[in-house]
Amino acid sequence: MIANKTDVELADEMKAAYEQLFSEIKKVIIGQDETIRQALTAIFCQGHCLLVGVPGLAKTLLINTIATTLHLSFKRIQFTPDLMPSDILGSETLDNNRNFVFNKGAIFANIILADEINRTPPKTQSALLEAMQEYSVTVAGHSYPLEKPFFVLATQNPIEQEGTYPLPEAQLDRFMFNLILDYPDYASEVAIVKNTTSGITTTLRSVLNAEKILEFQQLVRRVPVPDNVIEYAVKLVHKTRKDGADAHEWTKKYLDWGAGPRASQNLIIAAKCTALLAGKYSPDIEDVQAIALPVLRHRIVRNFKAEAEGITTDDIIKKLL
Template sequence: MSDVKAVDELVVKYNSLKSEIGKVIIGQEQAVNFTLLSIFCGGHSLLIGVPGLAKTLLVNTLSNALGLHFKRIQFTPDLMPSDILGSEILDEKRQFKFIKGPIFSNIILADEINRTPPKTQAALLEAMQERSVTVSGNYYKLDLPFFVLATQNPIEQEGTYPLPEAQLDRFMFSINLEYPSFKEEVQVVKNTTSNIQNTVNSIFSGEEIIQTQQLIRKIPVTDNVIEYAVSLVGKTRPKSNEATEMVKNYLDWGAGPRASQNLILAAKAHAVVNGKYSPDIEDVKAVAVPILSHRIVKNYKAEAEGISIEQIINSLL
């Protein structure tokens, strides 16, 4: 099948996928779109929102609609790396036997990832980057496709461990979930307080998701779009020549090269699901905020003046 035909088919499947998800998830259009884009690019997403905004439900619904295995790990201060990766036990023959942990699944929901100490957070790093884990010197490949969708509560900072920059950079998107509108909330209440059960049909299979990821990597990109993405990322670095006054005044740290790679990959996916065969600068702009927002660090002056990361990124766009 030609790539053009594959793109056309993907658009149809993507729209059916969204209508399946829409049976359960009311509103949250942007969060659904970005989470799907990260899955089609083979990336991971960080979902940030106050309790009760259906973060866990969203991930569960996605795994059903994509026909993937799903495991939820509740991150707590006493969680150990072996609780995620698995551990070796002595069996009845006095041989060491590896018992796989919940990381061996297609979609991992890392619930409240900032509630666990850095040692346990780091257990996810190798899995996220290499798609493999090392336990007691033995190397285990994870099943593909593999995604980590982590949630974080922005309010309660008591007893939390902020994610280190190196780990934040492993997430392709940082997605903020907003409160629903009045109309959406009325619909949510109607749906969740009656005895009607909506079943979500699976539209994709694991194999088709891997094919979609390969298709997106094949999408051609013109040099001016790549140069735009790289220059946009360069402008976030306060010490670079391209940095604007706002960046120099309000940022301590800018985004690294992984941001440029992710901008182009996500722009390709954004173009494809909107029926285009090659991304343009508008596609880069559409994905810029969730890709850059967790990769740049504000200084105390920005905090004091109430300048948000989004304002800084929008000033560059």
């Protein structure tokens, strides 16, 4: 923390910076306000996002725009069936002096877009696990730290499932949020077409840098949380476990598996950040409810009955709330 700034002053600065960021991003991204908010929340919480949406909804443009406004390095990895772990992490090669030299892979950037992550086999998908959890990669027995802040945004196409490899539960759990992009409304789509079919170019300015983002991430961790808010978040997660004492009737009826402890942690961290971005200095139960869907929807597993009756994970979470 900067010596001449209190946490309250830093919180006010973070809210002002967020509003400037949001305004800059909105110059390019139209009609995805909630997705922008939640993606920025994940960054300030030191988390990762899984973005699910049909092609053409500006998933790539969104994360590229965020990287520009945050003045961070950005790399896109196109996941394909023939992608190898070394393509992501890097590899060792012999130099002219016959010494091994490590050539960094695409993972060495502040913001990574893992495009269509479910198109590559599990062996390559798992190359991201250590990077997302430990912020380092291990190649040939040597560990290489990643520069912070480090943020992975992975995309999936929910329609075309042929030739895909579903993400295992352990990898899904590494993502703080699962964000679902929907089609823009009529007015937003008219604005999108006007902006993208003219000769007008939009110039974005950088609002934050890596040092300030790290400072805000540390601030989020220091935000005090009332006991009743923590108890509410933990009880909500316990309601998703069908064999637990707090299991909801819909849980017993429609779920095979509930959320783990990382869901409770992410609910509280995200609620802290949500409160700060709203100008509050401590979260309340409404802040937990506001981010329950993106935190929980990829951490609960429906059974066959739910699928047969068309009950979605969002339906179940809303019922628990």
